[in-house]
Amino acid sequence: MGGVTTPAIRRGANLPRVGDFNESVILDAIRRHPTGLSRVELARATGLSAQAVSNITRRLLDQGLVRESGKRSGGNGKPRTLLEIVPAARYAVGVHLDPAVITCVLVDLLGTVIAQRGRRTPRGGETDAIAADMASSVSALMAESGADRERILGLGIAAPGPIDVTAGWVVDPPELPGWGRYPLRERLSAATGLPALLDKDVTAAVVAERWTGAATDSRNLLFFYLGTGSGMGLVVDDTVLRGVSGNAGEVGGLGAACSSRAILEEAIALGVLGGEYTVTDPAEAQGGMRRLAELAAAGQAQADGIIERLAIRIGRGVCAAATLLDVDTIVFGGPIWQVLADRMLPVIEPMVAGSPFVKATHPTAVLSTTLGENVAAVGAASLVLDQALSAQPRSLLLG
Amino acid sequence: MGGVTTPAIRRGANLPRVGDFNESVILDAIRRHPTGLSRVELARATGLSAQAVSNITRRLLDQGLVRESGKRSGGNGKPRTLLEIVPAARYAVGVHLDPAVITCVLVDLLGTVIAQRGRRTPRGGETDAIAADMASSVSALMAESGADRERILGLGIAAPGPIDVTAGWVVDPPELPGWGRYPLRERLSAATGLPALLDKDVTAAVVAERWTGAATDSRNLLFFYLGTGSGMGLVVDDTVLRGVSGNAGEVGGLGAACSSRAILEEAIALGVLGGEYTVTDPAEAQGGMRRLAELAAAGQAQADGIIERLAIRIGRGVCAAATLLDVDTIVFGGPIWQVLADRMLPVIEPMVAGSPFVKATHPTAVLSTTLGENVAAVGAASLVLDQALSAQPRSLLLG
DNA sequence: TCGACTAACTCCAAATGATGGATTTATAGG
DNA sequence: CCTATAAATCCATCATTTGGAGTTAGTCGA
Numbered sequence: 001m002g003g004v005t006t007p008a009i010r011r012g013a014n015l016p017r018v019g020d021f022n023e024s025v026i027l028d029a030i031r032r033h034p035t036g037l038s039r040v041e042l043a044r045a046t047g048l049s050a051q052a053v054s055n056i057t058r059r060l061l062d063q064g065l066v067r068e069s070g071k072r073s074g075g076n077g078k079p080r081t082l083l084e085i086v087p088a089a090r091y092a093v094g095v096h097l098d099p100a101v102i103t104c105v106l107v108d109l110l111g112t113v114i115a116q117r118g119r120r121t122p123r124g125g126e127t128d129a130i131a132a133d134m135a136s137s138v139s140a141l142m143a144e145s146g147a148d149r150e151r152i153l154g155l156g157i158a159a160p161g162p163i164d165v166t167a168g169w170v171v172d173p174p175e176l177p178g179w180g181r182y183p184l185r186e187r188l189s190a191a192t193g194l195p196a197l198l199d200k201d202v203t204a205a206v207v208a209e210r211w212t213g214a215a216t217d218s219r220n221l222l223f224f225y226l227g228t229g230s231g232m233g234l235v236v237d238d239t240v241l242r243g244v245s246g247n248a249g250e251v252g253g254l255g256a257a258c259s260s261r262a263i264l265e266e267a268i269a270l271g272v273l274g275g276e277y278t279v280t281d282p283a284e285a286q287g288g289m290r291r292l293a294e295l296a297a298a299g300q301a302q303a304d305g306i307i308e309r310l311a312i313r314i315g316r317g318v319c320a321a322a323t324l325l326d327v328d329t330i331v332f333g334g335p336i337w338q339v340l341a342d343r344m345l346p347v348i349e350p351m352v353a354g355s356p357f358v359k360a361t362h363p364t365a366v367l368s369t370t371l372g373e374n375v376a377a378v379g380a381a382s383l384v385l386d387q388a389l390s391a392q393p394r395s396l397l398l399g
Numbered sequence: 400m401g402g403v404t405t406p407a408i409r410r411g412a413n414l415p416r417v418g419d420f421n422e423s424v425i426l427d428a429i430r431r432h433p434t435g436l437s438r439v440e441l442a443r444a445t446g447l448s449a450q451a452v453s454n455i456t457r458r459l460l461d462q463g464l465v466r467e468s469g470k471r472s473g474g475n476g477k478p479r480t481l482l483e484i485v486p487a488a489r490y491a492v493g494v495h496l497d498p499a500v501i502t503c504v505l506v507d508l509l510g511t512v513i514a515q516r517g518r519r520t521p522r523g524g525e526t527d528a529i530a531a532d533m534a535s536s537v538s539a540l541m542a543e544s545g546a547d548r549e550r551i552l553g554l555g556i557a558a559p560g561p562i563d564v565t566a567g568w569v570v571d572p573p574e575l576p577g578w579g580r581y582p583l584r585e586r587l588s589a590a591t592g593l594p595a596l597l598d599k600d601v602t603a604a605v606v607a608e609r610w611t612g613a614a615t616d617s618r619n620l621l622f623f624y625l626g627t628g629s630g631m632g633l634v635v636d637d638t639v640l641r642g643v644s645g646n647a648g649e650v651g652g653l654g655a656a657c658s659s660r661a662i663l664e665e666a667i668a669l670g671v672l673g674g675e676y677t678v679t680d681p682a683e684a685q686g687g688m689r690r691l692a693e694l695a696a697a698g699q700a701q702a703d704g705i706i707e708r709l710a711i712r713i714g715r716g717v718c719a720a721a722t723l724l725d726v727d728t729i730v731f732g733g734p735i736w737q738v739l740a741d742r743m744l745p746v747i748e749p750m751v752a753g754s755p756f757v758k759a760t761h762p763t764a765v766l767s768t769t770l771g772e773n774v775a776a777v778g779a780a781s782l783v784l785d786q787a788l789s790a791q792p793r794s795l796l797l798g
Numbered sequence: 799t800c801g802a803c804t805a806a807c808t809c810c811a812a813a814t815g816a817t818g819g820a821t822t823t824a825t826a827g828g
Numbered sequence: 829c830c831t832a833t834a835a836a837t838c839c840a841t842c843a844t845t846t847g848g849a850g851t852t853a854g855t856c857g858a
Contacts, residue, residue, distance in 0.1 A: 021795075162759050241725075324647065398445075476853080
């Protein structure tokens with residue numbers, strides 16, 4: 001009390017920070033325009049003076065992040081010189097530690113996957129050995145991609161929640177025995193020599209979706225991830241919601257009800273699937289779900305009912321969350337979603353469109369991810385890009 | 400496409416903005432320390448250099464926002480000169496348009512209520528006349544408080560959702576016939592001569608709670624408002640969540656189930672309350688709820704059951720939201736909450752403490768507002784203070 | 799009582815980055 | 829070939845933070 005302990009108050013801002021920030025703003029604008037963007041257009045779009053834009057683009061050109069890509073003549077006057085991103089100027093690596101698979105990807109500045117590797121997650125092995133194996137996968141990825149080492153910004157790690165962001169590890173993961181409180185971030189950083197950051201897989205996924213996926217233009221979106229577990233990644237007012245401990249996006253009871261384990265158990269109990277689909281290893285769940293989807297597609301009513309009920313449950317949860325957070329875009333993805341999307345999307349879409357909130361306020365887009373099964377791994381890499389290159393007002397503050 | 404239309408991209412930042420922002424940061428830090436804070440402490444807390452702090456505090460002193468309030472000697476050396484807020488340096492006015500009552504308050508820089516007025520919301524009168532009456536209440540408030548006109552920053556308006564923030568009006572409010580799409584913000588601004596802003600009542604309430612209420616230190620909190628309707632005000636990562644259209648915090652079906660109308664109907668159907676408590680006018684609902692609380696306190700089991708079931712419903716909703724958003728503080732308030740708090744808080748508190756997410760991650764405080772029945776009106780005024788004086792990184796961007 | 803010491807605060811020159819006006823550059827059209 | 833026009837850059841200016849030196853106001857010990 002009384003000034004002895006100085007609590008963490010908001011930090012001030014700084015001249016050099018403004019420079020860096022505006023650089024990010026310009027880079028961001030260029031990145032978002034695949035066709036290229038001229039300096040005047042940048043000035044108009046960002047509100048900066050033409051002079052400032054000129055200086056900043058010069059710095060970006062010097063750093064090799066941007067190049068001039070031609071001219072566009074608009075009638076009279078000097079034609080605009082277009083600027084575009086040099087995708088190979090920087091890279092980021094992402095690792096997704098999932099109960100079913102461990103995926104590593106290397107992406108470029110635009111989030112395009114340059115190289116990737118996946119392996120089934122070993123059950124009950126030596127955690128240290130598995131982590132070492134992850135690190136060597138990352139190193140191999142960097143080597144085979146031919147990317148300059150010094151152009152690699154860092155390593156992003158996505159893991160199922162709950163996590164402890166400050167410690168850089170996973171907390172009591174039900175489906176990941178052995179990984180609880182294992183110092184994953186430190187170990188991978190040390191073993192690869194890259195700066196590393198850890199976040200929840202769903203948070204990573206929503207960042208990917210904003211960076212390169214289906215929702216690059218939305219400032220308020222919700223990503224529902226359906227994999228071994230399920231959860232939501234949240235972006236509101238152009239900022240990724242992380243919450244007190246980085247665990248925002250947990251869906252409580254809904255998550256358990258949507259787990260592949262619960263669905264398969266229901267299917268087996270109803271006799272739709274045989275006992276051979278009982279999951280001990282989450283890696284096998286996707287096969288069971290695929291079988292279930294096939295049966296449903298072939299007209300098996302009970303299989304279809306299971307999927308439809310799942311869709312309705314998810315639809316309710318998503319509507320509640322979309323109402324609470326006032327988003328205009330909902331994206332679905334994850335390995336299990338990929339299998340069931342065709343059946344579930346037509347159920348969920350009208351639920352959202354018909355929800356009282358949506359009808360009273362504004363239309364809400366419902367989409368499937370365009371990034372495929374490894375959204376979360378791409379997301380892990382996107383976390384790095386996002387931190388290093390995106391223009392977040394927060395970055396103006398002094399740490 | 401292709402650069403013809405320039406989409407809204409993030410805006411750059413500016414030197415003068417940095418100055419203003421840092422001024423806000425310092426003011427914010429001083430405001431949060433009732434005992435006063437010296438320049439060195441400010442420098443350490445904000446990360447700014449001693450010089451910058453010195454310059455900024457001089458500006459604040461010149462503006463009369465801050466004064467030197469004594470010295471504190473800490474052993475050797477020159478004693479620190481303490482700085483404190485001058486509460487009367489600025490004022491803000493807040494109006495809460497509620498289906499039951501219209502409340503106006505005038506608060507000072509610290510959010511302390513200097514003057515207030517309330518009246519029952521007229522049913523079905525001439526909207527224009529009522530708005531004019533609100534405006535004259537505001538003028539009367541300003542006159543009787545004796546506050547310098549030029550020290551009044553503006554007028555905040557809180558209204559039940561859904562709202563349209565850009566238009567500055569309420570959209571189809573079920574309990575506020577006649578107010579749908581009425582240009583409330585413009586009219587009140589014109590009639591009072593003050594710049595006005597409109598937000599949802601629950602959003603206003605959460606801002607109040609952070610400015611002066613029970614949660615001035617939490618950066619992640621959730622406010623559950625229980626009045627004629629109900630909803631949540633959300634703050635995550637130190638920013639107020641507003642969403643696409645400013646309607647974040649709606650609770651869908653839960654909101655309807657928690658409305659005083661629904662509760663009283665249930666009580667009447669069960670014969671706990673007589674038919675005379677049927678509400679046509681929301682202003683009468685509070686009386687019925689008070690009667691219900693009295694019966695429960697007197698040991699009437701059915702009345703008690705109604706309240707307990709309500710508490711459980713709210714508890715579930717709040718747990719789900721707290722899990723989704725990863726907050727560490729939950730605050731309850733609103734006119735109906737005031738009446739039922741004693742019975743409901745003991746039900747909800749253990750639900751939160753026992754929820755799987757809370758147990759797995761971090762303790763979560765459950766509190767009642769300290770601002771009484773007119774949280775929302777105080778909140779409306781706080782919206783003005785918050786916009787004008789709080790340090791939001793967002794404010795660094797050029798509009 | 800006086801001087802040494804220490805910490806808080808302020809003055810001054812330097813650095814950084816955005817801004818506004820004038821200037822150069824590149825194209826289209828007559 | 830000249831002019832009009834729009835894009836991009838040069839130059840001087842302004843606002844703000846920063847770092848080091850200097851000033852101020854206390855405490856402590858002799």
